[in-house]
Amino acid sequence: MALWAIGLAGGTAAASSLAFALTNPAIGSDVGEPLVIAVLSDWITLSYVLCGLLAWWHRPASRFGPLMVLAGFANYVTTLAWTNGDVSFTVGQAFDFVPPVLFLHLFLAFPSGQLSGRFDRALVVVAYVTAVGLELVRMTLGGFGPHNLLEIAPNPDAALVVVRVQLLAVSAFCLTGVAVLAARRRRSGRPLRRSLALLVNAFALALVMIALLFVAIVLDGPAIAQIRWATFVTLGLAPVAFLVGLLLARLARSAVGELVVGLHAEPGPADLRDALARALRDPSLTVAYWLPEFGSYADLDGRPVELPDDDGRTTTLIDRNGSHVAALLHDPALNDEPALLDGVTAAAGIAIDNARLHAELRARLQELRGSRIRVIEAGQKERQRLERDLHDGAQQRLISLSLDLSRLEDRLGADPDARTSLDEARREIATSLEELRAVARGIHPAVVSGHGLGVALEQLAARAPVPVRLTVTVEGRLPERLEVAAFYLVSESLANIGKHANARSASVDVARANGLVIVEVADDGIGGADTEKGTGLRGLADRVEALEGRLRVWSPHGGGTRLRAEIPCAS
Amino acid sequence: MRVVIAEDSVLLREGLERLLSENGLEVVGSCSTAEDLLLKVRSYAPDVAIVDIRLPPTHNDEGLRAALEIREHHPDVAVLVLSQYVELGLAMKLLAESAEGAGYLLKDRISDVADFVSAVRRVAGGGSAIDPIIVSTLLSRRRSDDPLVELTPREREVLELMAEGRSNQGIADKLVLTLRAVEKYVSSIFGKLGLPSSGSDSRRVLAVLLYLRS
Numbered sequence: 197m198a199l200w201a202i203g204l205a206g207g208t209a210a211a212s213s214l215a216f217a218l219t220n221p222a223i224g225s226d227v228g229e230p231l232v233i234a235v236l237s238d239w240i241t242l243s244y245v246l247c248g249l250l251a252w253w254h255r256p257a258s259r260f261g262p263l264m265v266l267a268g269f270a271n272y273v274t275t276l277a278w279t280n281g282d283v284s285f286t287v288g289q290a291f292d293f294v295p296p297v298l299f300l301h302l303f304l305a306f307p308s309g310q311l312s313g314r315f316d317r318a319l320v321v322v323a324y325v326t327a328v329g330l331e332l333v334r335m336t337l338g339g340f341g342p343h344n345l346l347e348i349a350p351n352p353d354a355a356l357v358v359v360r361v362q363l364l365a366v367s368a369f370c371l372t373g374v375a376v377l378a379a380r381r382r383r384s385g386r387p388l389r390r391s392l393a394l395l396v397n398a399f400a401l402a403l404v405m406i407a408l409l410f411v412a413i414v415l416d417g418p419a420i421a422q423i424r425w426a427t428f429v430t431l432g433l434a435p436v437a438f439l440v441g442l443l444l445a446r447l448a449r450s451a452v453g454e455l456v457v458g459l460h461a462e463p464g465p466a467d468l469r470d471a472l473a474r475a476l477r478d479p480s481l482t483v484a485y486w487l488p489e490f491g492s493y494a495d496l497d498g499r500p501v502e503l504p505d506d507d508g509r510t511t512t513l514i515d516r517n518g519s520h521v522a523a524l525l526h527d528p529a530l531n532d533e534p535a536l537l538d539g540v541t542a543a544a545g546i547a548i549d550n551a552r553l554h555a556e557l558r559a560r561l562q563e564l565r566g567s568r569i570r571v572i573e574a575g576q577k578e579r580q581r582l583e584r585d586l587h588d589g590a591q592q593r594l595i596s597l598s599l600d601l602s603r604l605e606d607r608l609g610a611d612p613d614a615r616t617s618l619d620e621a622r623r624e625i626a627t628s629l630e631e632l633r634a635v636a637r638g639i640h641p642a643v644v645s646g647h648g649l650g651v652a653l654e655q656l657a658a659r660a661p662v663p664v665r666l667t668v669t670v671e672g673r674l675p676e677r678l679e680v681a682a683f684y685l686v687s688e689s690l691a692n693i694g695k696h697a698n699a700r701s702a703s704v705d706v707a708r709a710n711g712l713v714i715v716e717v718a719d720d721g722i723g724g725a726d727t728e729k730g731t732g733l734r735g736l737a738d739r740v741e742a743l744e745g746r747l748r749v750w751s752p753h754g755g756g757t758r759l760r761a762e763i764p765c766a767s
Numbered sequence: 768m769r770v771v772i773a774e775d776s777v778l779l780r781e782g783l784e785r786l787l788s789e790n791g792l793e794v795v796g797s798c799s800t801a802e803d804l805l806l807k808v809r810s811y812a813p814d815v816a817i818v819d820i821r822l823p824p825t826h827n828d829e830g831l832r833a834a835l836e837i838r839e840h841h842p843d844v845a846v847l848v849l850s851q852y853v854e855l856g857l858a859m860k861l862l863a864e865s866a867e868g869a870g871y872l873l874k875d876r877i878s879d880v881a882d883f884v885s886a887v888r889r890v891a892g893g894g895s896a897i898d899p900i901i902v903s904t905l906l907s908r909r910r911s912d913d914p915l916v917e918l919t920p921r922e923r924e925v926l927e928l929m930a931e932g933r934s935n936q937g938i939a940d941k942l943v944l945t946l947r948a949v950e951k952y953v954s955s956i957f958g959k960l961g962l963p964s965s966g967s968d969s970r971r972v973l974a975v976l977l978y979l980r981s
Contacts, residue, residue, distance in 0.1 A: 587851055588776065588826075591851055592778060592779050592874075593778065595874050595875060595877060596776070596779050596782050598875070598877075598878035599779075599782045599783075599786060599877050599880075602878045602879070602880045603785070603786065603789070603880070622878060626875060633851065636851075637852065642821075642851075643852060643856070643857070645827055646820075646821065646828045647828050647831065647854070647856065647857060647860075650856065651856030651857055651860060652854065652856060653856070654854070654855045654856030654859065655854045655855045655856055655904065658855045658904045658905060658907075659907065
């Protein structure tokens with residue numbers, strides 16, 4: 197109701213200023229036809245009052261609407277200077293410079309209606325003081341005709357100086373405001389949403405036009421009347437841009453409907469973010485899913501996500517059935533469209549829930565993967581330690597013992613029995629060493645960690661039951677767990693070839709391509725190897741799969757056997 | 768003949784020292800790290816360095832790397848590498864371009880004192896000593912079209928000893944043959960394998976190893 201009254205007041209005001217202008221032929225003398233001036237002025241008054249009212253009605257909580265209405269009425273008040281009443285004229289003239297400052301105020305206060313930051317507040321306050329204060333000073337210096345109540349000491353020269361200072365100062369404030377906001381946008385590094393960009397650009401243009409107009413007046417430049425008209429038109433366009441923005445937001449709300457339809461087609465969890473970003477018109481949107489078990493947020497792949505706490509991003513939490521589900525990280529401007537946010541999050545409810553489960557699964561998988569690799573590595577370290585203990589301990593002692601026996605033999609003289617016993621003992625030691633070596637090699641192939649896969653495979657190939665063509669095109673060393681896995685893979689495959697394949701020759705190829713290490717063992721034997729029967733191939737597959745790789749076997753009857761392992765290896 | 772030893776097991780190091788000095792070799796330095804070894808090789812200019820392939824700190828490839836460095840920067844110093852395991856790949860890495868003044872033996876060979884000392888002397892004198900396991904590994908592969916099958920058992924024996932780095936005289940002593948007989952076997956083997964008969968014993972070693980590996 198109150199808003200209707202204000203609207204009516206705005207209409208009346210516009211009509212009355214039109215009347216002021218038409219009854220006072222003096223006003224257009226320096227700038228153009230009174231009718232043109234009045235229409236342009238009314239254009240501003242009405243567009244601000246009406247658009248402000250719409251904004252007010254649309255978002256009662258925001259101060260932006262009331263501020264716009266105020267700007268409209270302030271513009272009307274300036275037209276009181278066209279009247280012949282002493283009081284009304286004085287008041288109108290005192291307000292002469294207020295509208296530009298109000299526009300600056302609006303520009304900086306967008307979209308909340310409140311100024312953020314000390315600098316913005318200081319700039320606006322100083323601008324108001326300059327606009328009103330200097331106007332009052334100028335009025336005391338006279339030059340405004342008979343209705344000026346404030347005239348005290350007429351001094352046209354001083355008045356001219358004051359008005360110039362006023363014009364230059366206000367244009368400087370306007371340009372500063374535009375520059376500050378432009379710098380802020382640049383720093384934030386993200387594009388504004390389309391509806392906002394339109395408004396902000398319209399306001400910036402209007403403020404620049406004001407500055408241009410004022411400077412042109414001071415310099416007494418050409419075409420002042422045209423610049424003035426253009427400035428007025430632009431000023432009036434800003435609220436229209438605001439309206440368009442509101443309309444776009446409404447359209448966006450219809451995007452909720454599209455979202456519902458889109459989600460009905462059951463998109464994969466990966467498409468959900470894009471659908472939400474489209475519906476919210478915020479390409480920078482990210483979704484973080486809440487994983488209660490981990491007590492943290494994660495992205496769709498289960499990787500942990502930290503919620504930002506800077507001004508540049510805003511977080512909206514999504515709850516479903518009383519429990520926390522996810523968080524949307526979006527442009528702060530979306531806060532002005534709570535209805536849209538609510539609509540979108542409600543529409544996407546089940547899909548978000550599903551995506552959350554997906555994220556949780558991935559997070560668990562990653563955890564499992566990590567622990568599997570840790571288990572493998574711990575086992576490998578332990579095996580390596582065992583092998584080292586054998587190598588440094590028992591094996592060296594046995595060799596040294598055998599050496600001692602040999603030296604003893606030299607001193608024994610010619611006792612044949614003793615020599616035989618010593619010889620036997622030495623042979624025993626040699627056998628023990630042989631066995632220990634086999635055990636140690638089974639525990640951990642030391643040559644792999646010492647000298648790399650290529651060197652280690654050479655002995656395997658040379659020892660193989662059939663001639664093997666060995667091709668290793670991997671440069672440098674690979675991660676040890678990978679080298680060890682590849683070594684066992686080749687070792688066991690060659691042993692299998694000896695046992696089952698009845699082959700005449702075999703080949704071993706180790707290469708690296710596209711972030712994978714590829715190990716391929718092939719023979720020309722009878723084929724028919726069964727991945728299900730026996731644990732041999734299954735064991736190899738386990739070894740490869742533990743490293744996130746995969747093992748494939750081709751073994752047609754009579755067509756040889758080919759075994760190919762692909763193991764991921766970041767280069 | 769002057770020897771430097773790098774072996775991190777104290778027991779074995781001292782055993783080696785005793786064994787070599789009792790057999791008339793002069794141990795001018797012994798140490799347990801690769802760094803120390805290189806220092807001693809630079810300072811004492813020994814005839815031969817005996818190097819454990821696994822040395823601290825990581826016990827991975829420090830010994831072999833030191834051996835390769837000696838081969839590159841001190842060509843007058845022969846290198847005999849000792850290892851718990853014998854690997855064809857390592858032997859080929861060590862010999863790379865030449866088998867002259869290079870040896871690679873299993874540690875167990877130490878206990879056959881006479882044979883070991885003669886291997887050390889051979890390597891120090893510019894010859895080679897390749898562990899029989901390497902040779903037998905290479906010979907174990909059957910190939911249907913292999914000229915190796917044409918060798919007589921005696922020729923095969925001679926080939927093995929040749930690949931180990933032994934001289935004709937050494938082979939003759941080992942197999943209780945006359946030098947003349949060994950020479951006959953050698954030229955017959957080279958003929959059958961299609962290898963050009965080469966001059967020195969160590970060049971012959973590399974030629975045979977490369978032939979067997981191919």
